[in-house]
Amino acid sequence: MEPRRIILAVVLMxxxxxxxxxxxxxxxxxxDSSLVTADTTRRxxxxxxxxxxxxxxxxxxxxxxxxxVTATAPNPAAASAIASAGAAPADSATAQSAxxxxxxxxxxxxxxxxxxxxxGASLVGAELSQFVALKDKSKKxxxxxxxxxxxDPLLTFRLxxxxxxxxxxxxxxxxxxxxxxxxxxxxxxxxxxxRAVTITYxxxxxxxxxxxxxxxxxxxxxxYLLVDLPPAFRSSEADTAEDHNHLAYAYKRDAEGAxxxxxxxxxxxxxxxxxxxxxxxxxKSKYFLVGMLAPxxxxxxxxxxxxxxxxxxxxxxxxxxxxxxxxIGGSTAFEMYxxxxxxxxxxxxxxxxxxxxxxxxxxxxxxxxxxxxxIKLLLWMxxxxxxxxxxxxxxxxxxxxxxxxxxxxxxxxxxxAMQRLQPEMQAIQTKFxxxxxxxxxxxxxxxxxxxxxxxxxxxxxxxxxxxLPIFFALFFVFQNTIEFRGVSFLWLPDISVKDPFFVLxxxxxxxxxxxxxxxxxxIKANEQQKMMMYLMPAMMLFIFFSMASGLNLYYLVQNxxxxxxxWLIAQERGRGATxxxxx
Numbered sequence: 289m290e291p292r293r294i295i296l297a298v299v300l301m302x303x304x305x306x307x308x309x310x311x312x313x314x315x316x317x318x319x320d321s322s323l324v325t326a327d328t329t330r331r332x333x334x335x336x337x338x339x340x341x342x343x344x345x346x347x348x349x350x351x352x353x354x355x356x357v358t359a360t361a362p363n364p365a366a367a368s369a370i371a372s373a374g375a376a377p378a379d380s381a382t383a384q385s386a387x388x389x390x391x392x393x394x395x396x397x398x399x400x401x402x403x404x405x406x407x408g409a410s411l412v413g414a415e416l417s418q419f420v421a422l423k424d425k426s427k428k429x430x431x432x433x434x435x436x437x438x439x440d441p442l443l444t445f446r447l448x449x450x451x452x453x454x455x456x457x458x459x460x461x462x463x464x465x466x467x468x469x470x471x472x473x474x475x476x477x478x479x480x481x482x483r484a485v486t487i488t489y490x491x492x493x494x495x496x497x498x499x500x501x502x503x504x505x506x507x508x509x510x511x512y513l514l515v516d517l518p519p520a521f522r523s524s525e526a527d528t529a530e531d532h533n534h535l536a537y538a539y540k541r542d543a544e545g546a547x548x549x550x551x552x553x554x555x556x557x558x559x560x561x562x563x564x565x566x567x568x569x570x571x572k573s574k575y576f577l578v579g580m581l582a583p584x585x586x587x588x589x590x591x592x593x594x595x596x597x598x599x600x601x602x603x604x605x606x607x608x609x610x611x612x613x614x615x616i617g618g619s620t621a622f623e624m625y626x627x628x629x630x631x632x633x634x635x636x637x638x639x640x641x642x643x644x645x646x647x648x649x650x651x652x653x654x655x656x657x658x659x660x661x662x663i664k665l666l667l668w669m670x671x672x673x674x675x676x677x678x679x680x681x682x683x684x685x686x687x688x689x690x691x692x693x694x695x696x697x698x699x700x701x702x703x704x705a706m707q708r709l710q711p712e713m714q715a716i717q718t719k720f721x722x723x724x725x726x727x728x729x730x731x732x733x734x735x736x737x738x739x740x741x742x743x744x745x746x747x748x749x750x751x752x753x754x755x756l757p758i759f760f761a762l763f764f765v766f767q768n769t770i771e772f773r774g775v776s777f778l779w780l781p782d783i784s785v786k787d788p789f790f791v792l793x794x795x796x797x798x799x800x801x802x803x804x805x806x807x808x809x810x811i812k813a814n815e816q817q818k819m820m821m822y823l824m825p826a827m828m829l830f831i832f833f834s835m836a837s838g839l840n841l842y843y844l845v846q847n848x849x850x851x852x853x854x855w856l857i858a859q860e861r862g863r864g865a866t867x868x869x870x871x
Contacts (some may be wrong), residue, residue, distance in 0.1 A: 292394060299760055307575065312472070312618075327721075333763075340381070347591065359725070360593075364575040367517075368787065377524055379423055379779050389405065389464060389718060390407050390460065391405070391406050392404070392405050392406075392412065392731060393405075393406075393465060393474050395472050395474060395489075395491050397472075397491055397492070397493050397494065397495070398493060398494045399416065399417060399418050399494065399495070399496060399627065400414055400415060400417060400418075400496060400626070401413075401414075401415040401417065402414050402415075402489075402491060402498065403415075404474050404476075404489055404764070405441070406457045406460055406461040406462070406463045406476055407447060407457065407460055407461075407548055408441075408444055408445060408455075408457030408458070408461075408489040409434065409456060409459075409461050409476035409478075410441040410442075410444045410445070410456075410457060410458060411441060411442045411443040411489070411498075411624070411626070412436060412441045412442065413434065413435070413436040413437075413442065414434070414435040414436060414442060414578070414626040414627070415432050415433070415434050416432055416433040416434075416435070416496075416576070416627060416628065418432075418628075419432065419433040419524075419773075420432060420433065420527045420774070421433050421434070421629060421772075422463075422516065422524060422525055422773075422774060422782070423523060423524055423525060423526060423528065429644035432521050433524040433576065434524070435518070435521060435522060435578060435626060436518070436520055436521075436522060437518070437519075437520040437522045438522065440518060440519055440520050441457075441518075442515045442517075442518045442520075442578050442626060443500075443515060443517070443578070443580075443624065444456070444457045444515075445457070445515055445516075446514040447480060447481075447485065447486065447504065447511070447512075447513060447514075448509050448511065448512040448514060448837050449481060449483070449504075449507070449508060449510075449610055450508050450511070452481055454480050456478075456480065456485070456487075457490045457573075459478045459480055459485075461476035461478040461485075461487070462476065462477045462478065463476060464476075465473070465475060466476070468490065469492060470493075470561065471490045471492060471499075472491045472493075473488055473489065473490045473491070474488070474489045474491075475487075475488045475489075476488070477670065480504075480651045480776070483504050483505055483506055483507065483572055484503075484504070484505040485502070485504050485505075485596065486501075486503045487500070487501070487502045488500070488501045488502075491820070492710035495627070495633075496623045496627025496633065497623055497624065497625055497628055497637070498622065498623070498625075499623055499624070500580075500621065500622055500623070500624050500628065501619065501620070501621040502619065502620050502621070503618060503619040504615055504618050504619070505618060505741070506618070506657075506866050507615045507617075508620035510614075511614070511615045511618070512590070512612055512613060512615065513613045513615060513620055514610050514611070514612055515580060515610065515611045515613060515622075516608065516609070517537065517569065517571040517578060517580070517608050517609040517610070517611070517612070518571045518578050518605060519597060519606050519608050519609075520535075520597075520605055520606045520607075521535065521571070521572075521573040521576065523573065524576075525574060525575070526782070526784060526785065529534070529603065530574065530785075531573055531574045532551075532603050532604075532605050533552070533573035533574075533603075533737075534572070534573055534767065535550070535551040535552075535572070535573055535604065535605065536548050536549060536550040536551060536571075536572055536648055537549045537551075537571050537572075537592075537594050537607065537609045538569070538570050538644050538645070539562055539566050539568065539569040539570070539574065539592050540566065540567045540568055540569075540639070540640060540643065540644075541563075541565065541566055541567065541588075542564075542565045542566075542567055542588055542628040543560070543562070545643065545646070545652065545656070546640065546643040546644060546646045546654070547562070547646060548645075548646040549594050549609075550598065550604075551596070551604035551605070551606070552602070552603075552604040553596070554594065554596030554607060555596050556595075556596050556597060556598055556599060557595065557596055558595070558792070559593065559594070559595045560593075560594045560595075561591065561592070561593050561594075561605060562591065562592040562593075562594070563588050564587075564588050564590045564592075564612075565581050565582070565587055565589065565590070565592050566582070566588045566589040566590075566591070566592050566611070566772055567588045567589030567639050567640075567765070568580065568581040568582065568639055568641060569589065569592050569609065569611050570644045571609060572629065572644065572645070574767070574768060575628060575629055575768065575770040575773055575803055576627065576628055576629065576770075577625070577626075577627075577629055577644060578625070578626045579624065579625045579626075579641070579644060580611060580622045580623070580624050580625075581622060581623040581624075581625065581637065581639055581641065582622055582639075583621060583622065583623065584638060584639065586809070587611060587614075587616075588777050589611045589613050589622075589678065589721055590613065590614050591611070591612040592609060592610070592611050592612070593608075593609070593610045593612070594607065594608070594609045595609075596605065596606040607715040613670075619793055623637075625637060625641070629645060629768055629769075629770050630724045630771070631663050631664075631667060631769070632667065642660070643656060643660075643775070645767075645768045646777075647764040647767075648760075648764060655761065655764060658758075658760075658761045659761040659764045659765050660760065661761075662761040662762060662765055663769060665684075666680060666681075666684065666765075666771075667771070669683065669684065670771070676775060676776075676777060677771065677772055677775045677777070677778075677783060677838070678775065678776075678777025678778065678780070678783055678838070678841065679707055681765055681783070681841050681842045681845070682841065682845050683844030683851065684842065685841075685842045685843075685844075685846050686845060686849050688755060688758060689845075689846055689849035689850060689853075690849070692755065693853060696850075697853065697854060697857075700853070700854075700857040701857070702740075702758070709796075712734055713731065713734065715729060716730045716734060735829060755846065759839075759842075759843065762839055762842060763835070763839060766784060766835075766836040766838055766839050771782070771835075772784040772838055775838075777838075777841070779791070780792075780837045780841075782837070783836065783837050783838035783841065784836055784837075784838060785835055785836060785837065786833075786834050786835060786836065786840075787840060789839040790833065792832070792837055792841060792844060793829055793832040793840055794829065794843050795834075795835045796828055796829070796832050796843050796847065797826065797829035797832070798825070799844060799847035799848060799851070800825040800828050800847060801821070801822070801825040802826060802847075802851065803851065803854055804820075804821040804824060804825065804854055805821065805851060806851070806854045806858050807854055807857075807858070808821060808863070810857040811863070
């Protein structure tokens with residue numbers, strides 16, 4: 289009987305679950321406009337050519353939810369501004385859009401084509417004509433690099449007034465294109481929450497810089513402009529995954545160093561708040577960035593709010609960053625840079641903008657200055673010699689080895705002297721092992737007799753460590769230095785990525801083994817030393833296998849340039865051993 293009761297109970301429960309919604313239907317839900325956090329994305333379908341204004345095309349709208357600031361935000365007014373930024377826009381936008389058509393305006397400079405939309409006065413695209421996309425190798429004609437991801441603008445605005453927040457990407461502005469002080473300008477005007485709002489772009493002709501100004505009539509004291517940086521980038525690199533690994537935001541507070549926030553360092557929804565004054569903030573991929581800089585001599589941005597975005601598998605391809613800018617007297621302005629991470633251009637921007645790639649993590653204070661010095665030296669060599677960067681790296685590697693030759697010579701000879709002392713040291717240690725004081729006294733006499741000290745072995749090793757900072761600096765330099773992007777050398781199609789045939793990593797490991805073999809010549813090696821002779825080259829093969837081919841090239845040149853010195857020291861060691869035997 290027990291199984292029958294269980295079956296009957298299950299049948300009755302199923303009947304209740306099915307019948308309840310039919311007999312007692314729920315009332316229809318009323319939509320809550322306050323929950324609306326994203327618009328349907330639309331993409332411009334027009335062709336951008338020259339300095340034309342294209343009317344009738346749709347501009348891309350932001351698809352991500354606006355981040356909110358918790359009570360821990362350092363600026364209460366700014367925190368309130370961002371917290372309310374997800375509010376539904378004013379209904380006047382719908383009526384206004386029925387009168388004003390959506391249009392996209394394209395402005396061509398000598399180096400880029402920038403596209404702005406009257407939907408939100410947003411910057412919706414930046415095409416860099418000086419750089420080609422490397423992603424599609426099958427194309428004979430390469431497309432120029434486009435920064436904007438499909439459906440994502442590069443800059444969007446929100447206006448925060450006391451008690452209200454308006455997403456300007458819901459507003460349709462009137463477009464006025466003109467010239468002012470020799471610059472092409474695009475001005476957007478709209479009436480937002482009974483206030484006249486004007487956003488103006490001024491494009492510098494031979495630069496990647498754009499001046500942005502915003503004015504709100506009758507703005508109260510606690511009025512803020514929120515500027516959203518790009519939530520993603522369109523990858524133009526052959527290795528898209530590697531490009532995505534470099535997605536990050538960075539910012540610089542006044543009187544402090546730059547701070548980087550990688551997309552991958554934040555979990556979805558995780559929030560990081562940086563208190564101002566902030567001198568600049570950027571969103572960047574491996575080689576390109578979109579940044580906004582506070583004018584020189586003016587107060588910085590009040591805050592930067594960064595929020596982790598969705599992930600595709602293990603890769604973090606999206607995030608959200610919002611700069612909070614107080615309106616002073618109803619207006620504000622900032623400079624925008626949308627272009628390549630060219631070192632000299634970033635330096636010309638001032639405000640330490642060249643550090644928008646913070647190198648070295650927790651060792652940034654040491655690595656960043658050293659990497660900057662290496663970049664400056666390589667750029668100077670390129671400008672002076674006029675050779676390709678492949679040959680520059682070859683010359684640089686040889687030059688470093690020649691400069692360090694005397695120090696390495698001293699280190700190797702110190703090592704040989706310590707090896708010659710080993711038998712005498714072992715004899716003294718055996719003889720006086722029961723008398724520590726006598727042992728120490730005899731050891732000091734032995735060192736003195738040979739013009740050495742207990743620190744000779746350490747001082748001999750230090751010169752050999754000098755090339756390491758250069759190697760580490762080059763490692764970080766190759767991460768983001770656009771000057772190396774797409775540079776071919778010998779069989780290498782691009783020295784900024786790994787060797788497609790893996791020839792260089794094998795040569796690096798092979799030359800390392802040859803150096804080890806020559807270095808062991810004339811030495812009675814123990815089992816541990818013999819094992820290291822094979823283990824180190826194997827480790828180097830593993831380490832260099834996926835590194836940039838330019839870095840492999842530099843290290844290979846270092847190894848080749850070290851062979852003559854290693855061979856001469858081995859010959860000297862052999863002559864010394866022969867003299868000892870004859871003596």
